Amino acid sequence: MALLPISATFDGDLVSLLVAVDDEDTADVVAQKIAHHVVGRRVAPRNAPVRLRVGGQVIDKDQVFRTIPAAPLDHVEAFFDE
């Protein structure tokens, strides 16, 4: 368990955010943590699951974040999977 600050954007938003995640979080949890700062704030909610993309690759929602692998301030994108 270790705190990991990442660079994150949510598809449709306009700014890169500093988001604190845990390296044991699953991709699904990381996606939710990013969505928390954006969806319903600057991006309208949608009835669709939120997924994670790293370096253009969509990450399996159950994958543990540190196994991606992820280093501090790596950039990840969350998006509505429709």
Place this chain on the structure above:
Amino acid sequence: MPRLSRSDWYDLSRDTNWTFRYVTEDAVFPEELSGSHRVGKQQWLAWDEPYKVSYREYVHNQVTKDTTTYSLKNAISRSKVFDELDPGWKSVILAHYGAITMPEYLASIGEARMARFGRAAAWRNTATFGALDEVRHGQIQAFFPYGLLEKEPRGDWALKAFHTNNWIAIAVRQLFDDMFVANDAVSIALQLTFTLETGFTNLQFLGMAADAIDVGDLEFGALISSIQTDEARHAQQGEPTIKVLIDNGHKAWGQFLIDHMFWRSWRAFALLTGLSMDYYTPLESRKMSFREFIEDWVIKQFAEQFRDYGLDFPWYWDEFVRELTWYHHAIHTVVWNWRPTVWWNPDAGVSPAEREWLEEKYPGWNRTFGRHWDVITENVRTGNIAATFPETLPLACNICQLPIVRAAGVLAGAHTDPAPLRHVHEGRLYLFCSEPCKWIFTQRPDRFKGHKSIVDRFLTGEISPPDVGGILAYMGLSEPEQGQDATGYAWANGG
């Protein structure tokens, strides 16, 4: 005794160069402070200022300006003029005083450096007036907001901002340290006077003075006009300096310094002037959009300057021109969302009528930026104000120190990847908002590597507790000083 006309004695009294016998030229003009050694001592003597003034004339002019401006202020301060100003305009002047007053004062150090380390006596003479100008600009822009304190306590940010770690203050301080406080005489002439003053601020001050009169702020209008006339004079140190460099085969160095500072000036302008012109100035007083201002004034003038001196447009020119359609809109939304972190009240500026204006001036604005404001407006209408405040920091660029908004560039079709640009130097990771900011860093990393952005400070534990309260305290903002929506959300409930 007959009085001589100025042209009979001016050159003689001005050209006080002499040959050093007890010290070397290098000891008098260390390269670090002078930046002039690419060109020989004799060649510098060709330096000639286009606008000539004697000390007697200078003092006479300045006293007249001060007398007029201060007496206007005294007359107005007893009236209700400030109370009746548009709330967005009040934000324009509060932002201006906090961000600009101390840099004006610090610019006197830059001018004084040219007055001491410039290689031609003519240049040192002109810069001496410049140093006196900037002391005046620092003082007058501290005194005017001091007069507002009873009505607007945050007028004290004219002095306070630079003594805090507010993120805007960090950005402005880092910029002006680079531009003149920690710069050599030649670079100051090209970067402060040729690029920033001639290229941007002189034009902006003309526009701002006209806007001030239009919204009924005679006090600020008079202040800005009085400063602009000084600037028009001392800004002319850039042209003779670039001319000496080019005539002696050093165009490439001049071009590099200008390319470096044009981008940085653009970033600062997008933040301060972009928001003021397109969102804070009341709709009925807007004469042109920020984009039109940059295109019709700044670009036009730079194009002439570049042509006159045989300079090239900076290598990133296309990226700059594309940014005119989107960059400052993204910064505006971020500043409004993070409004508790600034010392003025950001005006959302997105009432139905204002959105119509934005769409007309920036076709596609509703599709690109309006949709964020749709969500925000809905939250305001349903009373979910909490959702309009952030719970984390945006990432900051390690050069311009502004939020990284490449994601907005993706929405605007200017970028394909929202990720910040990255560079590792001596084991440390740096993030950038754009290729030009990254280029500025990698060209001279020693100049910038020691600086920490607000995000670096947060991550290295300098801000405690590491939460929103800790961040606001670190930025020097007590609760009553924190920015609020300028109009109490009137824009959301109007349509």
